[in-house]
Amino acid sequence: MPGAVLWTKTPGGPGAGAGLVLPDGCMDLLWSEGRLLVAGPDTRAYAPGGPPAHWTGLRFFPGTAPGWLGVPAHELRDRRADLAELWPAAEVRRLRARLEAAALERAERTGPPDPRLRRLVAALDAGRPVATAADELGVGARWLHRRSLAAFGYGPKTLARVLRLQRALALARTGVPFAQTALRAGFADQAHLARDVRELAGMPLSELLGGR
Template identity: 65%
Template sequence: MSPEYVERASRLPGAVVWVQGAPGCAGPGEATSVLPDGCIDLLWTAGRLLVSGPDTSAYRPGRGHWAGVRFSPGIAPALLGIPAHELRDQRVDLACLWPGARARRLTERVDAAADPAAALEELALRLAADAEPVDPLLRAVVASLEAGRSVTATADSVGLGARQLHRRSLTAFGYGPKTLARVLRLQRALGLARRGVPFAETAALAGFADQAHLARDVREMAGRPLGELVEK
């Protein structure tokens, strides 16, 4: 993200609150691409509340003052009442997902707040309080794939067949477990490389076949080579 991007841990477990840009400014000259991470974000910018779905490739955010709550994989669909696959690779106005009057009322409340990010976090906390608890099975799926286990091993560990896991994953994460595993592997590799781990070692530790495999996956999903991403 741009140098004006700031984030902090949310009071909602597993979520992150972030802000980019400043009130009244046009925003960064060129925002850095947001990379696939398996997450769904609730977004605010002046006069709008939106939902940013789980991505399969990088996208560039708009200019201006933005605030967001980023939910860890599998959390947001229960809070928003929308299957994750319906939001994949999209930025959707909340008014298109919820009754217009409710969306307008919430948008006006965040618009009027002295701290839109804090108001957005309060909205997320209220949604979480009204929603059913997240299925522990979904957390187990994410934990298994984050650890680099195969989809087959993950399905076995949670007691689901391949088709059941795929169906549950589409609803909760926005894509099947193979794609989620690939996205999480990308994030593991970025974390390692940004800590200074050599790229060949990063490839091995993150679960890639070799450094060339790492380079191809990064280029395909991030749209630029790993070296450029590490420099950001």
């Protein structure tokens, strides 16, 4: 499906002990032991609970899931919702029985995602200010905020923070010192990075990276 990536997680397998799920701007359709859940866009770290289980997920590129689900992203912000809350029961049963075929069928009935949303993600991920991104797209601030709420679950400034955090984590995981990580990722300084990590992940950066 365009704009989505299929993934799996097996108890004891690679990534099984990854722990916290950090904000990344994405939404997921999750399938495990007959349950179909939708993971909305996160604004803070999410700690999965329950016993180990096999999971299959369809991860949507930021801004693409709402058109497929038929629900604005902000209604699912920081939630894990049963798909039966969003779709008719018969459709959920059909999807449960034939997950891939039903998903493709629904995707065919949905128009392609607004290309401006992908361009917005690319611009913000490159570190450009929201106002600059809006000018490049030729849209106003009010339109951008309204479309961002529906597509991403939060406004463009929060999306920019989430993407900036992901840039910082990618740099820090390669061994870049925290001070350099902060500047290269677009933070004012290391203290600014530390504040954002605490707000979005709920712990210090060194703890988040495993005691580095």
